[in-house]
Structure formats: structure tokens, C-alpha cells
Amino acid sequence: xxxxxxxxxxxxxxxxxxxxxxxxxxxxxxxxxxxxxxxxxxxxxxxxxxxxxxxxxxxxxxxxxxxxxxxxxxxxxxxxxxxxxxxxxxxxxxxxxxxxxxxxxxxxxxxxxxxxxxxxxxxxxxxxxxxxxxxxxxxxxxxxxxxxxxxxxxxxxxxxxxxxxxxxxxxxxxxxxxxxxxxxxxxxxxxxxxxxxxxxxxxxxxxxxxxxxxxxxxxxxxxxxxxxxxxxxxxxxxxxxxxxxxxxxxxxxxxxxxxxxxxxxxxxxxxxxxxxxxxxxxxxxxxxxxxxxxxxxxxxxxxxxxxxxxxxxxxxxxxxxxxxxxx
Numbered sequence: 001x002x003x004x005x006x007x008x009x010x011x012x013x014x015x016x017x018x019x020x021x022x023x024x025x026x027x028x029x030x031x032x033x034x035x036x037x038x039x040x041x042x043x044x045x046x047x048x049x050x051x052x053x054x055x056x057x058x059x060x061x062x063x064x065x066x067x068x069x070x071x072x073x074x075x076x077x078x079x080x081x082x083x084x085x086x087x088x089x090x091x092x093x094x095x096x097x098x099x100x101x102x103x104x105x106x107x108x109x110x111x112x113x114x115x116x117x118x119x120x121x122x123x124x125x126x127x128x129x130x131x132x133x134x135x136x137x138x139x140x141x142x143x144x145x146x147x148x149x150x151x152x153x154x155x156x157x158x159x160x161x162x163x164x165x166x167x168x169x170x171x172x173x174x175x176x177x178x179x180x181x182x183x184x185x186x187x188x189x190x191x192x193x194x195x196x197x198x199x200x201x202x203x204x205x206x207x208x209x210x211x212x213x214x215x216x217x218x219x220x221x222x223x224x225x226x227x228x229x230x231x232x233x234x235x236x237x238x239x240x241x242x243x244x245x246x247x248x249x250x251x252x253x254x255x256x257x258x259x260x261x262x263x264x265x266x267x268x269x270x271x272x273x274x275x276x277x278x279x280x281x282x283x284x285x286x287x288x289x290x291x292x293x294x295x296x297x298x299x300x301x302x303x304x305x306x307x308x309x310x311x312x313x314x315x316x317x318x319x320x321x322x323x324x325x326x327x
Contacts, residue, residue: 017217022210029196039203047205047212054215055185061222062181066174070166076153077164084146084158089113092122094139104128107137115245116147117311122324123244127159151245243316244323247308252276252317257300260289267291270300274317276307284314290322 089111098106111123129137136143144160192211196204205211252274262269270292275285292300306320 013221017221018210018214021208021213021217025208025210025213028208039200039206041201041203044201044203044205047207047209048202051205051209051212051215054212054219058215058218059178059182059185063178066178067171070171073154074164074166076148077155077158077162079153080146080148080155080158081160081162083149085116085149086160087113087115087145087147088142089123089145091137091139091141091143094137097126098128104130105132109137111143111145113145115247116149116151117246117248119247119249119308121244121249123157124325125157125159147245151242156241156245239316240318240323240326243308243310243318244326247310247318247323248279249306249308249320250276250278251304252307254300254302254305255285264291267293272300272305274305274307276309276317278309278314279311282314284309286315286317288317288319290319 090113091109092112093110095108096105097108098104106126106128109125109127111125112120113123115121127137135141145157146160147157148155189211192204192209193202198204207213253276255273255275257270257272260269260271268291269289272288272290273285274288275283277283307317308320308323309317
């Protein structure tokens with residue numbers, strides 16, 4: 001249900017980023033043809049350069065996300081296997097999620113182990129079992145994991161003995177898809193020039209031309225998503241994982257909890273002001289924002305709440321219950 005909803009909104013937003021600006025532009029253009037001889041050629045060249053720059057940013061971003069991240073993740077796994085901090089993890093729960101006849105047995109696990117500062121944490125993980133005859137991933141058993149010392153690169157931890165591999169066919173198909181998009185963009189530049197220049201060069205490019213507006217909208221979407229996901233829901237990129245794997249657990253006193261006036265999906269954002277004492281017996285006061293479910297408003301009435309904080313920066317905290325869902 002949620003996946004289908006996400007695909008719907010992705011296609012919906014993609015429509016307003018690409019087809020809609022084209023429909024709007026060509027309807028306006030047919031109704032009121034532009035006077036190319038009155039257009040400043042230097043402005044046109046500037047807009048053309050901006051258009052190429054924006055498309056370059058969009059396409060390079062997709063190339064990095066769709067293709068390069070696969071090779072970076074493989075490199076990080078190899079580095080983690082050599083330099084990761086070893087911990088023993090107990091399997092609290094194990095659910096087989098692979099379909100009958102699958103190449104590997106896939107399990108969703110809930111692990112319990114000590115993080116990098118020896119605080120007990122629980123962590124969800126998915127693992128492909130290449131040796132099912134050994135029954136390694138069953139509830140109650142212990143496995144070894146390796147944690148990234150800096151918690152800066154994904155994956156942040158792996159199972160000992162894990163091997164990184166890349167599905168060449170999938171990467172090839174994704175690369176072909178990316179090259180197809182690049183070809184379509186290049187073709188649209190050629191098509192626009194041939195059908196709109198009228199012997200006046202690139203003077204037909206205006207602020208709302210699809211060559212300029214489409215990449216601008218796509219980048220706008222990226223900035224908006226980055227802001228809401230990284231700042232409102234999770235804080236800085238990688239911040240929850242960093243606090244979970246390097247944080248110390250303690251109990252904080254709730255000083256106040258006030259709504260900020262911001263709502264996400266009709267759920268209020270609440271500003272929590274907390275006070276806690278660290279392991280050095282130093283008292284700290286800090287603030288944290290969180291989206292609170294309307295059915296869980298009892299959280300704002302509690303006198304105390306469990307949190308994690310970073311020893312090197314006590315102002316960076318996270319609610320313990322929120323970190324349990326970080327995977």
C-alpha cells in the first residue's frame with residue numbers, strides 16, 4: 001500500500017516536472033509566438049548555459065545515485081570487513097521473508113549488541129543466508145558483526161564474513177536507462193533548435209522554456225525532499241545512525257513540550273526541551289523537534305524520557321524509541 005502510494009506521488013510530481021511545463025510552453029508559444037529579433041542574444045546564451053548546467057547537475061546526480069553508489073557500497077563493505085569494530089550480536093527475532101524457490105533464504109532480524117561506546121542497542125537488519133544448512137540466523141543464536149568506527153559511510157555495519165558483489169546485468173540495464181535519458185535530453189536540444197530557432201540561433205530560449213524549467217523543477221524537488229527528510233524527520237544526513245552507534249543512553253527530564261505550528265500529514269511537530277546529566281556528571285539542557293502522532297500525545301506529558309547523546313557533542317541527542325526504528 002505505502003509503496004504504491006509512493007510510486008503514485010513520484011509519477012504525479014514527475015508529470016509536473018516534465019510533461020506539464022512542455023504542454024504549458026507550447027500552448028503559450030502557439031498563441032503568442034515570441035519575437036526572436038527583439039531578444040538579447042547574450043541573455044539567450046546565458047539561459048542556454050544555465051540550462052546545460054542544470055541538466056548536468058540533474059543527470060550527474062542520477063548517475064551517482066543509480067550507478068556509482070553500487071560501487072561505493074562495495075568498496076565500503078570491503079573496507080569495513082578489514083577495519084570494522086567487531087561485536088557479538090544476539091538474534092532476538094528472526095523472520096524468513098524470502099519466497100519459496102529463491103536463490104537465498106532472506107531473514108529480517110532484530111539484533112541486540114553493544115555499540116561503539118558499549119551501550120546496549122537493538123538493531124533491525126536484513127540478511128541473505130548463503131549457507132542455510134548451518135542455521136546461523138535463528139532466534140536465540142549469536143552472530144558476529146563489524147561496525148564502522150566513524151559511522152560515516154553506508155553500510156554502517158555488516159555481518160562478519162559478508163562478501164560484496166555487484167549484479168552486472170542490473171547495473172548494465174540501469175546504465176542503459178541513464179544513457180537513454182541523456183540521449184533524450186540531447187535530442188530535445190537539437191529538436192528545439194531545429195524547430196524554434198528560425199535562423200536566429202538560441203534566442204528562442206526564455207525563462208520558462210522546458211529546457212530550463214524542467215531541470216529547475218527537478219532540482220527544486222530534490223532540495224525540498226532533502227530539507228524535509230534530513231532536517232524535519234531525521235536531522236542531518238546520517239545523524240540518527242551516528243547517535244545510535246556512538247551514543248550513550250540516559251534518562252532525561254522533560255522540561256517542556258510545545259507545538260511549533262508545523263504539521264506533517266496532519267501530525268504536529270513538537271519542540272521538546274530536555275535536561276539530562278551525562279557520564280561526567282555534567283548537566284545539559286538541549287532541544288529536539290519531533291513529529292508526534294496524535295494517538296501518542298501521552299509522550300508530551302511524560303516527566304522523563306530515554307535518550308541517546310554523543311559524548312563528544314552532548315547537544316546532539318535522539319529519543320531512544322526513535323532509534324529502535326533506524327535500520
